[in-house]
Amino acid sequence: MYETILYDVMEGIATITLNRPEKFNAFTEKMHKEIIDALKQAGKSSDVRCLIITGTGKAFNAGQDLSDMQGVEVDFGEFLRKRYNPMIMQIRNTEKPVIAAVNGVAAGAGMSLALACDIRLVSEKAFFTNAFINIGLVPDSGGCYFLPRIVGIGKALELAMTGEKISAEEAYRIGLANKICSAENFEAEVKEYAARLAKLPTKSIGLIKRAMYKGVEMNLEETLEYEAYCQDIAGSTADHKEGVQAFLEKRSPVFTGK
Amino acid sequence: MGYDYIKAEREGAVGVIALNRPEVLNALNLQLIDELVTELERMDRDDSIRAIVLTGNERAFAAGADIGEMADEAAISMLLKDQFAVWDRIAGISKPILAAVSGFALGGGCELMMNCDIIIASETTKIGQPEIKLGVMPGAGGTQRLTKAVGKVKAMEMLLTGEPISADEALRYGLVNKVVPVEMYFHETMKLARKIAEQPPIAARLIKKSVLKAIDNPLSEGLDYERNCFYLLFASEDQKEGMRAFIEKRRPKFSGR
Numbered sequence: 001m002y003e004t005i006l007y008d009v010m011e012g013i014a015t016i017t018l019n020r021p022e023k024f025n026a027f028t029e030k031m032h033k034e035i036i037d038a039l040k041q042a043g044k045s046s047d048v049r050c051l052i053i054t055g056t057g058k059a060f061n062a063g064q065d066l067s068d069m070q071g072v073e074v075d076f077g078e079f080l081r082k083r084y085n086p087m088i089m090q091i092r093n094t095e096k097p098v099i100a101a102v103n104g105v106a107a108g109a110g111m112s113l114a115l116a117c118d119i120r121l122v123s124e125k126a127f128f129t130n131a132f133i134n135i136g137l138v139p140d141s142g143g144c145y146f147l148p149r150i151v152g153i154g155k156a157l158e159l160a161m162t163g164e165k166i167s168a169e170e171a172y173r174i175g176l177a178n179k180i181c182s183a184e185n186f187e188a189e190v191k192e193y194a195a196r197l198a199k200l201p202t203k204s205i206g207l208i209k210r211a212m213y214k215g216v217e218m219n220l221e222e223t224l225e226y227e228a229y230c231q232d233i234a235g236s237t238a239d240h241k242e243g244v245q246a247f248l249e250k251r252s253p254v255f256t257g258k
Numbered sequence: 259m260g261y262d263y264i265k266a267e268r269e270g271a272v273g274v275i276a277l278n279r280p281e282v283l284n285a286l287n288l289q290l291i292d293e294l295v296t297e298l299e300r301m302d303r304d305d306s307i308r309a310i311v312l313t314g315n316e317r318a319f320a321a322g323a324d325i326g327e328m329a330d331e332a333a334i335s336m337l338l339k340d341q342f343a344v345w346d347r348i349a350g351i352s353k354p355i356l357a358a359v360s361g362f363a364l365g366g367g368c369e370l371m372m373n374c375d376i377i378i379a380s381e382t383t384k385i386g387q388p389e390i391k392l393g394v395m396p397g398a399g400g401t402q403r404l405t406k407a408v409g410k411v412k413a414m415e416m417l418l419t420g421e422p423i424s425a426d427e428a429l430r431y432g433l434v435n436k437v438v439p440v441e442m443y444f445h446e447t448m449k450l451a452r453k454i455a456e457q458p459p460i461a462a463r464l465i466k467k468s469v470l471k472a473i474d475n476p477l478s479e480g481l482d483y484e485r486n487c488f489y490l491l492f493a494s495e496d497q498k499e500g501m502r503a504f505i506e507k508r509r510p511k512f513s514g515r
Contacts (some may be wrong), residue, residue: 210439226439233441 004031006056007038012040012049012198012257015190021057027109032083036090043094045121048196049257051094052190053117054101063108076137084109084141085221092115092213095206097197101190102177107131112141115150115176118209121193122168122177125185133163149216151176201239202257268295271308271450273301278314283313283321284286286366288341290324295347300372302351305514308316308455308462310351312374313358316440319383320367325392334364342398350374350469352463354454356477358447359383360440372403375433375466376450379425380443385433386422406473407433456497459514 006017016027021154043050047168057221072145090115091098100106108131114120130147132139139147139160148156151174159166171177182187197205198201207230215223234240239255246253265276275297277284280422284290294312304508314320331339348355348370357374363385371377371385379385386401388419395401396417408431416423425437438446454462464487491497495515505508 207439229439230443233439234447 002034002038004028005034005038006039007043009048011048012197013052013194014038014045014048014050015052017052018055018061020065021055021059023065023067024059024062024105025055025057025110026062026068027083028068029083032087036087039087039094043090043096046257049096049200049202050194051096051098052101052194053113053143054091055103056099056191057104059104059110060100060102060106060126061110061113062105063110064178064229065122066135075252084112088112088116088142096202097149097205097209099190099194099197101186102126102128103186104229105129109141109143110145112146114141115123115146116142119178120171120176120180121190123183124180125183126168128166128171128176129163130166131163132218167206167252176202191247199255201234201237201243201255203237204234204239207234261293263287264293264299265433268307269443269448270452271306272387272451273304273307274313274448275301275310276313277320280315280317282324283318283362284367285322285324285454286320286370287324291341291344295344297414297444298348298351298355302353305326308352308353308457308514309451310355310457312370312452313444313447314357314360314367316382317361318362318367319357319359319363320370322365327493332376338340341509345369345373345398352466353459354451354462354466356454357381357453358444359385359434360443362422364388365396365400367397369398369400369403372399372407372433375469376445377501378436378438378450379428379434381437382440383428383434383437384418384422385425385428388420389421390418395478407431408487411493414461428450441456456512458494458500458510459496460496461512466493 002022006015008015008020016035017032020026020028020031039225042051065178097176098117100114100120102120102122104113104123104126105128106114106126109129112132114128130139130143132143138144141183143160146162151159155174162225166174166176168180168194170221172180179193211223215225218226238258239253242255243253263277263279265278267274275294277290277294278288279285279287279290288356298310301310304407310493317336354376355374358373359371359377360383363371364515365388367389387396387404389395389400401413401417408416412431423431425434428434429437448509468480468484468487470478471483475483496510496512499512500510
């Protein structure tokens with residue numbers, strides 16, 4: 001039902017696969033709409049407890065499809081506000097873990113997309129490049145927000161100013177990648193990781209996401225107060241009860257995400 | 259009580275009124291406002307109720323007036339009906355009203371919210387006066403109360419564009435008291451309402467009146483009013499009890515007299 005992406009749900013995991021391999025999965029207007037729609041669907045569905053965003057073919061995502069913009073006068077600001085920013089906000093507002101499975105190059109806004117996800121699993125063959133500067137632009141789609149928060153301001157400035165290629169290994173070293181996966185077994189390793197997340201208390205994971213992203217913008221007092229709210233909410237979930245019960249009964253808990 | 263569009267209940271000394279037209283995001287029609295004012299006045303007369311909570315649901319506090327009901331009106335029919343006059347009775351309620359707001363508080367919903375004394379908003383709240391998009395303007399206090407709440411320039415922006423603001427922005431402008439996770443907005447409002455319900459009610463009543471005086475009277479008049487209220491409280495049992503308890507270093511037991 002989508003043209004530029006594939007969407008499937010299996011065993012609690014929704015996978016959004018960017019699917020324009022001949023264009024290195026570069027963004028088009030259609031793709032943005034479809035990604036947002038798929039994110040909303042996955043966010044709402046109680047069958048989904050973990051999301052994966054990945055790409056087909058050799059690339060994860062090469063950023064904006066520049067051929068899509070040739071010869072057109074672009075209002076850059078509006079372009080971002082209409083297309084990219086709602087997609088980034090949708091990832092943030094999805095209160096479930098979102099994994100970027102970076103199968104190949106993630107360049108420009110493609111890198112920003114990966115940064116906006118909660119966890120980055122990176123193929124040993126993949127690499128990142130903050131390519132904006134190479135065409136005289138600045139990181140967008142949250143690039144200026146997430147990058148310094150993930151790798152620290154010093155490294156972030158260097159990567160954004162030079163646009164240099166970041167190998168999987170280097171990405172792991174600086175905390176940009178959570179895990180390096182083998183290229184042959186990439187899909188299986190990603191699925192295994194996602195399956196683990198999909199069995200955890202989803203409501204609480206959503207609250208962790210909410211509180212931590214908020215926390216990077218709040219002071220200690222505000223964060224402590226916010227944690228108290230979240231603990232009130234988490235404390236009333238079925239998964240909390242199950243967790244305590246399982247602990248007392250010395251068995252493994254079976255979480256339902258509720 | 260047989261209401262069609264609101265639900266009224268009580269929890270201890272707190273009266274709770276929930277707007278209840280979820281299928282139309284709690285659009286405010288004439289009957290709903292009538293029911294609301296009737297119930298507010300009933301709770302105001304009930305001595306055992308000390309604070310009132312007004313709420314909607316998670317998706318909408320109230321998304322505005324019922325447009326269908328208004329679309330075919332003419333100026334004179336509107337004037338004769340004078341449907342917004344009844345709103346003035348909300349401002350006459352003497353007990354503290356707390357709003358528990360989530361989702362849309364737009365148009366009449368925003369105006370209703372601003373009639374409340376304390377406002378707790380969920381993070382998902384959107385507040386605005388979109389009337390201009392329909393070729394009209396607010397008619398139940400929007401231009402007046404919003405301006406007094408957020409100041410001229412922000413009010414102009416909101417009213418002239420019709421675009422809503424987020425809960426966090428509303429907090430920055432002092433339009434709401436507190437922003438909390440959506441799961442907690444009702445709970446937090448009730449917590450605060452119970453705390454206020456424990457206060458001596460005559461003092462609470464005179465404080466509310468005095469604060470409202472500050473909004474549209476010169477300072478000298480307000481100060482004079484406040485001073486007289488302060489003196490008046492010395493006729494209450496709660497003043498005697500409150501001050502005695504303070505001196506005796508114990509918790510006061512207020513009788514409400």
